[in-house]
Amino acid sequence: MSLAVGKGPFGPRRSGEFNFDTNVLKPHTLYFEPTPKRVRAFFGGEVVADSRRAKLLHETAIMPVYYFPEEDVRFDLLTPTDHTTHCPFKGDASYWTVRAGGEVGENLVWSYREPGADAGYLKGHVAFYFERMERWMEEEEEILGHPRDPYHRVDVIRGSGPVTVSVNGETVAETEAPMVLFETGLPPRYYVPPGDVRRELLQASETRTVCPYKGVASYWSVRLGGATVEDAAWSYPDPLSEAARVEDHLCFSESVAGVEVSLPQ
Template sequence: MANTNDLIKLAQKLASEGPHKAEVTPRRVRALLGGKYAFDTAKAYHVWEHPYYPQFYVPLSSFTSDAKLTKTSSVDGTNNRAHLARLSLGDKSTERVVVFNTDSLKDLVKIDFSQMDQWFEEDVPIHQHPKDPYKRIDILNSTRSIRVALDGVTLAETSSPLFLLETMLRPRYYLPPTSVKWEYLTKSNTETYCPYKGKANYYNANINGKEYKDVVWYYIYPIAESLPVAGHFCFYNEKVDIWVDGVQEKR
């Protein structure tokens, strides 16, 4: 049986306080489970459960005839305004589902994003979580010098970086691969997904006999809006020392 303690706490919070924000979106939203579409709607909601980014909540009426959505129990403390549920399709199912019946989330269903095989906005696959419609990314060429060091050893240096500026986040500096000192790097098995940039791969740094995990990432095939960073290397600001035009940033 799935652990739903976190969903229960979320449902209790949303039933009593409401979401941080909720807005209907004109995007067509679909998701696959077991190789079939579980729902298909142009009336999904962006729901900010917290201030940082939204999740998709979909109407009860959007589920396909192949999908079976069954309420399993009322969430304690919600006065029947939130129910745990099970979504089944073919030979796959998930119990990480909540059906809401509140003023702001009436007849909307939250499905844990990671439980579906694949989500789509229109015909474009999305990963990790939905994009925030109020967030943007700017990728700007620059001639400001960037130097990256760790434990007193310079790992990269360039005067032709790309500045990636993402709403509400600190700047990231993407450096040409020829500016990196490869002798200090070894490939990592780590992979992460960003809804704005795509799948990232990582390198570790090996300096003075010590391994520093996942200090730099790169995108081989970024999604269209972030295409300029393809093949460039971005050192994790919080894990290394970075100088911009000779001025050291705080980690």
């Protein structure tokens, strides 16, 4: 989630209230701010951008994007292309292909050379497709998924039970000591200690997802009576510091058919 995504204050489904007439807000928000972190982007084993002056662009319904001053980008590794795109809020974007370490990333880099009137501050800055870069670093730590939003928060606190999880009507987990993870813009997630889960019913899945704030999640399927409920739960075996208290705990997904989670009243 983000300042301008989902239920964030400038998002399309904001959950809070302002003390002014929100009609003065533009339906599509852009907010450009500096970050104090050193940010590096890698491709083909090379550092393509390295800056202590990078900025984050927050934009309605879009995850934050890092923009680098042109002076902090290795333009000797970039080749301009004829590809362009148009954004009604930012203007026309020009693109470059990256060639580094024997790897080629077509149209991987863009810049608004002549941005629209409402986005003049983007001039002289360059952005990269996050997921197509080889690696990203903030200071000396790798970041995953997308840039970390400074307005996003994860809190894990000990909850009061009971929490019961059933799959296709059979109890799979029961606990009086859940850990509750509160995350900006998302509903609370109840994580069950591994000792309170019937582990004999679980089967490791190959599914993995990445969260910039919690780490890499492993998934578990539930096998009951010859039937398998795929990816019914997930856990963080090696969580990032914000989510350290849910290490190896399991969270069951009510969005998976057959999974029901009974929470404290």
